Amino acid sequence: MIYLDYAAATPMTETALDVYTKVAREFFGNPISLHNTGTAAAELVEASRAMIARLIGGEKEGIYFTGGGSESNELALESIIKGQGKKGSHLITTVLEHSSVYNYFREKERQGFEVAWIPVNEYGQVNPEEIREAIREDTILASIHYGNGEIGTIQPLEAIGDICREADVVLHSDCAQVFGKKPLNLAELPVDSISISSSKIGGPKGIGAVYIRPGVRWLPKIEGTTHESGFRAGTLDVPGICAFAASAKWTVERSLEESVRLENLRNLAIHELQRLTHKVAIEGHPDPAWHLPHVLALRPIGMEGQYAMLEMNRLGVAISTGSACLVGQSAPPRAMKVLGRSDMEAKEFIRLSFGRSTDEQSLETALLKLEEALVTFYNRKDKVRI
Structure with missing residues (x-):
């Protein structure tokens, strides 16, 4: 075939497979357990967190591991909107977003939020000025994907980010298709939150990550959640996370x-x-x-x-x-x-x-x-x- x-989906790299197998065999502890077996697993998670942060030009404290790209989008958007909620209820996105984002914003409309759906041109690209015109005093968040996974078009995210920064609007971007294909440096790109996926870069399925720039206010989707600083519930898949980081390093370097x-x-x-x-x-x-x-x-x-x-x-x-x-x-x-x-x-x-x-x-x-x-x-x- x-x-x-x-x-x-991508086949796993040999590097990712080797790391996954070794970690699954030798570091099986729950990373939030306080005994030595748990601590050893936690140290690998933190090393993986630091690796992903370095590869995207971000800070380690802003990385949260998830169950994949779609969940990353949902959790990032929900957590940030809850954190910004008192400022307003107006949201901005495009008509060409990944289904996880598109369906999420449809749901927010049903909950009473007002969503500005930004159109695209014949190539699927957004005009940043239309985002500027859509921003209001009660706009709390915009979500604009970086690269479209169906038609391949890349958005002018730097210009969009500058506009959102000027207006004090948090900007999230689905970067799952871009990570490992185009340069992604959040030290220079004016974006507050991104989502990435392991399965798009030769890592295992069922693992993703969100980056939220430290200083951006967010609240847990469910109060009382303890894993990942409250960002996501559930025991971390330590072998998957380590394989994700290993494959990300291998992919970005090439x-x-x-x-x-x-x-x-x-x-x-x-x-x-x-x-x-x-x-x-x-x-x-x-x-x-x-x-x-x-x-x-x-x-x-x-x-x-x-x-x-x-x-x-x-x-x-x-x-x-x-x-x-x-x-x-x-x-x-x-x-x-x-x-x-x-x-x-x-x-x-x-x-x-x-x-x-x-x-x-x-x-x-x-x-x-x-x-x-x-x-x-x-x-x-x-x-x-x-």
Whole structure:
């Protein structure tokens, strides 16, 4: 199987696997237990916390481990909003956020909060000035993702952060797709809170982290929670946390070289797609400065994405029809609708995403398989719609 779904999940690095196995065998204590076995586990957690903080240019005290990227978003937003609550009830986000953020803000609207939904242009990018115009005296938080996992577009987060700082509005950003792919230095980037995920960078699934800049007020989601300074309930997965930190270090140290390699593969794919007999539209921002190097959003014209995905799977290629968190929904992909595509165009959406095992040969083979699927589809008398 040629795997082209790295934006959904990545295979664990050998480094992460080795660390996970060793820690699971030898450091099994509960890190909040006061005996020596617990203390040994706690020391590894703190070393991992310091490592993650260093890799993002943050402070160790701002790192909180979670159960993954989606939970990171929910806990960060809920904790910060509770901490800022007396200042107001107006929130800002975009129409293109990851489902964990989008659904969270929908829920806040049902609870009586007012949400300003910022639109995006044809490439999926926010105009920072629209955020400036949306800010009010009672605005307490904005949540703007850094890189979109479906179409790959990167947001002008530095400009957005400057605007939020001027207005004293806390800014959270989902950085799960950016971490390890693009530079992420919170010593320079004016963002107050971010979420990252282990499974996007070769670490184990079920582990993520939130960074909240020390000094930003937050309150526990549930009063009385003791783990992670009250940020999250539940015993920490020490092997997972250590493997996350190890894989993050391994990935970030190689990120500049790997990003160039992935961008070259993305360009190769676009070049090859232009030579196909049947037209395939490319979505997302065309400028390398404004798109993720590992994500390529496509629309095989006339073929539904779900059919394309199933045909590619039959031919031995794993692709997706968007975020794994949206699997099972019958509605057209929200990302495509936000970009102004019709229902039929939106349903054509597929995503190729690249990683460590992707090379020129495997990518070219996958694109030939895509052409085979297209030819088979167009030669059918009954065009299958799912």
